[in-house]
Amino acid sequence: MKVLYFAWLRTKVGVPEEELAPPPAIADVAGLIEWLKLRSAGHAEALADLRVVRVAVNQDHVGLDHPVAPGDEVAFFPPVTGGGR
Amino acid sequence: MIRVQAEDFDPGIEIAGFAAGNGRVGGVCLFLGLVRDFLGQSPETGQSVRGMTLEHYPGMTEKQLAAIEAEARSRWPLEEVLVIHRFGRLEPGDRIVLVATASAHREAAFEACHFLIDWLKTRAPFWKREHTEAGDLWVEAKASDDAAAERWTTR
Numbered sequence: 001m002k003v004l005y006f007a008w009l010r011t012k013v014g015v016p017e018e019e020l021a022p023p024p025a026i027a028d029v030a031g032l033i034e035w036l037k038l039r040s041a042g043h044a045e046a047l048a049d050l051r052v053v054r055v056a057v058n059q060d061h062v063g064l065d066h067p068v069a070p071g072d073e074v075a076f077f078p079p080v081t082g083g084g085r
Numbered sequence: 086m087i088r089v090q091a092e093d094f095d096p097g098i099e100i101a102g103f104a105a106g107n108g109r110v111g112g113v114c115l116f117l118g119l120v121r122d123f124l125g126q127s128p129e130t131g132q133s134v135r136g137m138t139l140e141h142y143p144g145m146t147e148k149q150l151a152a153i154e155a156e157a158r159s160r161w162p163l164e165e166v167l168v169i170h171r172f173g174r175l176e177p178g179d180r181i182v183l184v185a186t187a188s189a190h191r192e193a194a195f196e197a198c199h200f201l202i203d204w205l206k207t208r209a210p211f212w213k214r215e216h217t218e219a220g221d222l223w224v225e226a227k228a229s230d231d232a233a234a235e236r237w238t239t240r
Binding site: 006007056059060075077081082083 | 140230
């Protein structure tokens with residue numbers, strides 16, 4: 001599973017992406033987050049407040065109950081701020 | 086058509102070529118987004134900005150913009166759609182985004198253009214990091230952007 005981090009989540013985690021193999025018991029985004037938070041203090045800090053974290057699985061916006069599987073591309077990022085003003 | 090690029094673009098050239106030769110087009114609507122030189126809502130009270138760096142998620146950006154274009158085409162009778170979004174370092178006054186729509190009638194072109202810019206601001210994975218006198222900071226998403234996109238879900 002490829003896990004990506006963008007914007008300030010990347011800064012807190014310390015790397016832009018990781019190739020990971022979560023245990024089979026990790027079935028959805030919420031479970032993956034709890035597992036990732038154990039990896040380092042940076043992960044725990046980046047994923048501490050899920051009100052300001054958005055998730056994409058295979059490049060589509062998803063909720064915390066979305067399933068995850070080996071081979072998925074999972075990305076964590078803040079609410080988006082594109083466009084003009 | 087969707088384009089995601091670091092390079093600048095020329096709105097005149099883009100619009101001159103847009104919908105050219107399509108006799109069914111009666112109206113073209115254009116939105117052009119620029120980099121402001123202040124933070125917040127007011128130029129009087131806002132801190133000045135020296136520039137910004139726009140980060141994005143290559144792959145997802147193109148996928149989401151294509152989905153947004155498809156959604157607009159499903160809602161309005163559009164002949165042509167063009168979205169150009171830049172990333173990378175940008176200075177105040179620089180162009181960030183261009184949205185253009187072409188339709189037989191102006192109502193569809195106006196509404197679809199407005200929809201596209203509102204929708205992309207909440208769906209396309211871009212993040213602004215503003216460079217100010219006091220240091221760099223990530224721009225926070227605005228509730229008003231969510232509200233602007235939300236009104237298109239009730240139509």
